[in-house]
Amino acid sequence: MAQNDDNLLKKIAGHAKEYGFIFQSSEIYDGLAAAYDYGQNGVELKNNIKQYWWKAMVQMNENIVGIDASIFMHPTTWKASGHVDAFNDPMIDNKDSKKRYRADVLVEEYIAKIEAKIDKEVEKAQNRFGDAFDKAQFLATNPNVLRNQEKIDEINARLAKGLDTGDLADVKALIEELGIADPVSGSKNWTDVRQFNLMFSTELGSVADGASKIYLRPETAQGIFVNFLNVQKSGRMKVPFGIAQIGKAFRNEIIARQFIFRMREFEQMEMQFFVKPGEELAYYEQWKERRMKWHQTLGLGAEKYRFHDHLNLAHYANAAADIQFDFPMGFKELEGIHSRTDFDLKAHEEHSGKKLQFFDTVENESFVPYVVETSVGLDRMFLSVLSAAYTEEILEDGSERTVLKIPAPLAPYQVAVLPLLKKDESGLPQKAREILAELQYDFNCQYDEKDAIGKRYRRQDAIGTPYCVTIDHQTLEDNTVTIRDRDDLSQIRVSIDELKGKLKETTSMESLLRRL
Ligand code: ATP
DSSP states (O other): OOSSHHHHHHHHHHHHHHTTEEEEEGGGGOTTTTTTOOOHHHHHHHHHHHHHIIIIIIIOTTTTTEEESSSSOTTTTHHHTHHHHHHHEEEEEEEOOOEEEHHHHHHHHHHHHHHHHHHHHHHHHHHHHHOOOOEEEEEEHHHHHHHHHHHHHHHHHHHHHHHHTTTOOOOOHHHHHHTOOOTTTOOOOOOEEEEEEEEEEESSGGGGOOOEEEEEESSSSHHHHHHHHHHHTTTTTOOOOOEEEEEEOOOOOOOOOOOGGSOEEEEEEEEEEETTOOOOOHHHHHHHHHHHHHHTTTTTTTGGGEEEEOOOTTOOOSSEEEEEEEEEEEEEEHHHHHHHHHHHHHHHHHHOOOOOOOEEEETEEEOOOEEEEEEHHHHHHHHHHHHHHEEEEEESSSOOOEEEEEOGGGSSSSEEEEEEEGGGGSSSSHHHHHHHHHHHHTTTTTESSSSSSSHHHHHHHHTTTTTEEHHHHHHHHHHHEEEEEETOOEEEEEEHHHHHHHHOOOOHHHHTTTTT
């Protein structure tokens, strides 16, 4: 998509609202920041994404099972996981604009600008040298690139040191030295950097009874770790095996802009893969590849995804990478793949006093497994699909249409059943409803008989329905219907007997999963 700006994101949000995909939460009260509701079409798309993930991750893997843990957990869980003490973001305010930012994000955006300079140099050289161009060699030898890369490394190292050692004064000094200005107002008048814990807390029980503070989970992973032994024993699972979960997570994000990219209540699809210590990095590489394949199989364009390896590792990780997606606001994290070592299980052993180990009957020994995690935000997945699908087109006859080219198996509706005429006397609505009743077993269908056929096609385009089945007079004579294709607008005539099979070829979840 050529447009790469805020404007496009606004258009997508506007379209999502107008066509029942996403509404601002409690809109009649002017909304609640960073909370969104999925509408009648949004919930279908979201459920289909979940199904694609659950089938691929759980049901089609012999050694992965799913759970659904509660959102509330014993408060010690979050002490053990490190979230009470360390789940903080460094924030900074601009005194003039009164806007609040994440200090690390300001620095990262500065780095992204230097990276863009390097990309430009590469592009220039590529144009100059053509086929003879050796990118790796260019990156390793070009003085401008090297100078910029050195600058990036220095800034990264200093930021990491400041955050790791809690030297927030130096993070502020770095922002000032780099001359970073408020992106909105251009002002460089900054407050000190402060840590801000992202967990929402509430109270369990009434205050009079001696209430205790509990948290809304900031990630689903801990529900998996505390159930490690329950699942392993009851399912007789053998390492390596995985536990997967889809569920809500809550973070009191400092800045929550960019539509559903950063919300305070969101959903995660996570899988923790338990392996023998020492084997984690091989599985980490394997899961990176498998997850990338899962994304790319959707066909939104391979160039829209890239890996971003982490240099600054979280306290629990020995390797980490993001799969980034080219959102309307540029490449951003869609999924995280983390080699989490034995940090979580060990911490829960210490805090609970219970052994969380696997007994290897071959080696005759117990060990705490290492963990490789894959964690993708369901809402970010939704935004990736929606933003890649959103297309404005001018057709051959000069008319315009907005079409959502959603991968067919994920579309809210796979089929729209449209009688050419609405009048009962024509016999067409009755016939159309007969066909609808038959298709409903296999597809999510819409029935629409209102307005001219062209208008109805446009309505289906706008919600991404891949096929419209039209019932006309010929249908009554020879039992054939037309199938109109959302993307290339072609129309073919098929007999009703073949209709189901034909539609399934490209719209079934199976057709998508078989491409994995
Ligand atoms: P970010 O750096 O963008 O804050 P993160 O690294 O904190 O994300 P993880 O803790 O790795 O994110 O969470 C795993 C996934 O959950 C992310 O890749 C993202 O898709 C999703 N996610 C995290 N925070 C949010 C949020 N506030 N709103 C929507 N999705 C989120």
